[in-house]
Structures are given as C-alpha cells and as structure tokens.
Amino acid sequence: MHRHLLVPFYEHPTDRPEGWAALVAAAPTLHGVVLNPANGAGEAPDPAFAEAAGRLRAAGVRVLGYADTAYGRRPHAEVVADLLRHRDWYGADGAFLDQVATAPDALPHYRRLAVAARAAGAATLVLNHGAPPDEGYAELADLLVTFEGPWDTYRTLDPPAAPHHCHLVYAAPPGFRPATEVHCAVPGTGAHPWGTLPHDVPECVR
Numbered sequence: 001m002h003r004h005l006l007v008p009f010y011e012h013p014t015d016r017p018e019g020w021a022a023l024v025a026a027a028p029t030l031h032g033v034v035l036n037p038a039n040g041a042g043e044a045p046d047p048a049f050a051e052a053a054g055r056l057r058a059a060g061v062r063v064l065g066y067a068d069t070a071y072g073r074r075p076h077a078e079v080v081a082d083l084l085r086h087r088d089w090y091g092a093d094g095a096f097l098d099q100v101a102t103a104p105d106a107l108p109h110y111r112r113l114a115v116a117a118r119a120a121g122a123a124t125l126v127l128n129h130g131a132p133p134d135e136g137y138a139e140l141a142d143l144l145v146t147f148e149g150p151w152d153t154y155r156t157l158d159p160p161a162a163p164h165h166c167h168l169v170y171a172a173p174p175g176f177r178p179a180t181e182v183h184c185a186v187p188g189t190g191a192h193p194w195g196t197l198p199h200d201v202p203e204c205v206r
Contacts, residue, residue: 007198009197100127102133144165145167149169150171
C-alpha cells in the first residue's frame, strides 16, 4: 500500500486515544506523523507521547518532531534543542520545521538548521513554508510544504505540485485529495484544524 499521508495530529494521546490508535492502524498509508507535544517537544518528557511515538515506530511509521522556526526569527539554538529533545525523549527519526521563511535571504539560516537536523538524527526533513518558497530550499529538505490552508482557498489556486512538495489542506470535504503525492486533507476548521484525522484514515477506526 502506498504511503502518502503526512499527518500533523496535534492532540494529546490521553485525550484522543482512539485517534492515535487509528493512526497506528493506518500505518501502511502513512508517510509520517508529526509529533507536537507542546508547540515543540516541551520542557520535560511526556510519557503518553513517548508511548504513542513508540507504537507508531513499531508499526513502521516515521515520527517527525515538530519545531517552530518563526519564519527565521527563532534562534538557531532553540530550534536545535527542540529537535534533540524529540530525538531523546520520543525517538523521533525525522523533523518537521514549521513557519519556515520563503525568501532567498533566509536560506543560510535554514541551511544551518538543515545540517543540524540531520546531525540530530533526522533521516526525513520537512520544511513547512505554507506557500511556494524560493527554489533554493529544495536542496535542504526531503519535502517542502508549499500550501497549508483551507480547501476554499486551495481550490482557487494552482500551487506547485512537484514530487518533493506536500500540500496540507483543512476544512476539506470527504473524497478530496490534494494534488501532491504526499499530502493531508482533514475536515477540521477554525483555530485548531489539525486536531482532526485525515479523510483517508478509515472512519471505522477513528
């Protein structure tokens, strides 16, 4: 079965155990799951997230540690500390850098972060720009998120859909699939859309 879903599921395992169980059950379709205990790794290990991450890894799923980069404003050392905590506390074998700049003048900063992420054990690196970035970013990561937003906006645009691109779409109707090979479309809306599972995860295991 093709692994095409990159899932940011920002819910605590004790609050949504059925959701995490659904992801484990859907392992053959998952490109990876973004782990985000506290807008990053948090200040101390969370046993519930450690257990959930362990179940995903045992099922053969990539676990990507979430780190906010604040469009280049967050200090390099803080981002790297997040990634090291994800690795040490949750066994993350990848990294998902959020709020990544799109302009070429930020490339040196993100090049350093990419090198540090690889050194911290990130076999898979995803940069979430949320919009099409300068072409120079393609050499830094395995995937670039070139769209993140609601379905109503997505259907009026033609965002780039190269093999190394990923689209994350929320407020999406059932049956909709983004144009990229690796993607995620969820029904969630409002300020917390990534607290819902993708449509492609079978309803019976939600």
